Amino acid sequence: MKHFGLIAVAAVFASCAALAAPQGFNQSAVPSGPAGFDNQAPNTVKGVLESAYDDQVVTLKGRLTNYLGDDRYEFTDVNGDRIEVELDDDHDWSNIAKDQLIEIVGEVDKDLMSTSLEVKRAAPAKN
Template identity: 45%
Template sequence: MRSLLIAIPLLASAAAWAAPATTGGFVGEPPKPVTVEQARALPDDSPVVLQGRITKRLNHDNYEFQDKTGKITVEIDKHVWAGQTVAPKDQVEISGEVDKDLTSTEIDVKQLRLLH
């Protein structure tokens, strides 16, 4: 019975050392921002980073985003805001994917960050 009590803690300890690290970190160069005009020319599902302003709300999760080259609709789910409040005067950086269909091009935003 005594050897069983000793073996259990040793097995648990070995399992803890074998677990992979899950903290994440930097793995390469961050993507360079593109303009609205450039984003419109990219294929569907292309990853993009844009910098500009969210100028107005269009409906539930859709907003108008504008930079010096034009305007595009962006879809921003509630969790992406992450508690941030953004006004039309604020510069933001959005990261996401190009979402194209037959009649329109939008950006599905995965991350939003206020620029200072």
């Protein structure tokens, strides 16, 4: 009877270990954390245009280079790529100027045919 009890206990432990092991994953790769948390937001205009998703918050460094009308401006990053940004007229933007190196924090607005940024915060960049 003792052997039967030991065999039963060993079988229970073995089946629990087999069921707890992830199925279909590469066991040789050591995960660095939960999936989806190591994705970094793009920090260039090109990155925003290529891989950002709608409503993603991004931080870019560059200059306001052109006024497009209403509260829309052209933002040119340090690599020379351009994107349309919206500076909400309810906010005081007097701390920044045309062609001044600034850092903006904005929310991506991705439509069917265009991508722009709704600027939440802008400040002179620290070199």
